[in-house]
Every structure is written in C-alpha cells, then in structure tokens.
Amino acid sequence: MKLGESAALLRISGSSSQIEAESFSSQSGIQTENCSEGGQNIGYIENGDYAVYNNIDFGAGATSFQARVASGASGGNIEIRLDSLTGPLVGTCPVTGTGGWQTWATRTCSISGASGKHNVYLKFTGGSGYLFNINWFQFTGGR
Ligand SMILES: [Ca+2]
Numbered sequence: 001m002k003l004g005e006s007a008a009l010l011r012i013s014g015s016s017s018q019i020e021a022e023s024f025s026s027q028s029g030i031q032t033e034n035c036s037e038g039g040q041n042i043g044y045i046e047n048g049d050y051a052v053y054n055n056i057d058f059g060a061g062a063t064s065f066q067a068r069v070a071s072g073a074s075g076g077n078i079e080i081r082l083d084s085l086t087g088p089l090v091g092t093c094p095v096t097g098t099g100g101w102q103t104w105a106t107r108t109c110s111i112s113g114a115s116g117k118h119n120v121y122l123k124f125t126g127g128s129g130y131l132f133n134i135n136w137f138q139f140t141g142g143r
Contacts, residue, residue: 017138017139017140018136018137018138019053019056019136019137019138020039020040020135020136021041021042021051021067021134021135021136021137022039022040022041022042023053024042024051024052024053025052025053025054025119026051026052027042027049027050027051027052028049028050028051029044029045029046029048029049029050030042030043030044030045030049030051030124031043031044033133035102035133035135036102036104037068037104037135039135041070041133041134041135042133042134043101043130043133043134044130045076045124045130045131045132045133045134046124046128046129046130046131047076047124047125047126047127047128047131048123048124048125049123049124050085050121050122050123050124051121051122052119052120052121052122053119053120053122054119055117055118055119056117056118056119056120056139057116057117058114058115058116058117058118058139059115059116060115061114061115061141062090062111062114062115062139062140062141063110063111063112063140063141064108064109064110064111064139064140064141065078065080065091065093065108065109065110065111065137065138065139065140066106066107066108066137066138066140067093067095067106067107067108067134067136067137068104068105068106068134068135068136068137069095069098069104069105069106069107069132069133069134069135070098070100070101070102070103070104070105070132070133070135071095071096071097071098071101071131071132071133072097072098072099072100072101072103072130073097073129073130073131073132074096074097074126074127075094075095075096075097075098075126075131075132076095076124076125076126076127076131076132077092077093077094077095077124077125077126078092078093078095078109078122078123078124078134078137079091079092079121079122079123079124079125080092080093080109080111080114080120080121080122081120081121081122081123082113082114082118082119082120082121083118083119083121084119084121085121085123087121088113090111090112090113090114091109091110091111091112091114092109093107093108093109094107094109095107095131095132098132101130101133102133104135111139111141114139122134122137
C-alpha cells in the first residue's frame with residue numbers, strides 16, 4: 001500500500017523519531033497486521049520472539065524508550081539489546097494488559113548505555129501464549 005509506506009517513511013525521517021514496529025530489518029516468530037491507529041502493527045508475539053531494526057542512531061545517548069502497545073492478555077517485557085540477541089541490555093520495558101489486542105497505550109522505560117549507531121534487537125519475553133502487539137516505538141533524550 002503506497003500511501004501507508006510513504007507515511008511511515010515521513011515519520012522516520014521527519015522531526016518525530018518514531019520507528020514503525022513493522023519496519024523491522026529482520027524478525028523471528030512475529031507477524032504484521034492492520035492497526036486500528038492506522039498503518040500496521042506487529043503481533044502474534046510469543047516468548048523468545050524478536051525483531052531487529054538496523055542502524056538506529058542514539059546520538060549522544062538515549063535516556064528513554066516509549067512503545068505503543070496493546071495486549072488482550074497479561075503482557076510481558078520488551079528487552080532492548082544492542083547489535084545481537086545476546087548483546088548489551090540497555091533497557092527493559094514492561095508491558096501490562098491494555099484490555100484488547102487493538103487497545104493501544106504508551107509504555108516507557110529508562111535507557112542507559114546506548115549512544116551512536118546500533119542495530120537494535122527487541123527481544124520479547126513473558127509467559128505462554130501471545131504477549132502483546134506493538135505499533136511503534138521511539139528513543140528520546142539522545143538527539
Ligand atoms: Ca505501525
């Protein structure tokens with residue numbers, strides 16, 4: 001869908017630093033689906049699945065992570081790791097249930113030890129079954 005793709009590109013390159021979750025460079029175990037807020041989100045996320053976003057620029061050092069998430073279950077955690085699935089853990093964002101798989105809320109966590117450009121690995125952890133969906137995320141404080 002051309003219009004959606006254009007909007008996503010504008011969001012990434014414009015003044016907002018939002019990164020569309022579905023713009024991953026690679027992933028394991030997840031799927032994309034239409035999002036009630038527009039565009040797409042990633043979903044069908046289970047414990048141990050991950051998504052990779054190449055060449056994210058943290059500038060002088062990001063201090064905060066925000067993710068737009070939804071969960072019709074009890075949620076889980078987003079581990080933010082640099083350059084590999086077992087790379088440095090710079091933050092862990094807890095996601096609680098939001099009451100529905102398309103009921104969106106913004107969750108945050110602090111970030112430390114991330115500066116310059118890295119491939120970002122979002123590793124998803126939690127219990128059994130589907131954990132949560134993600135529409136977009138962003139890092140702030142380092143630009
Ligand atoms: Ca999205």
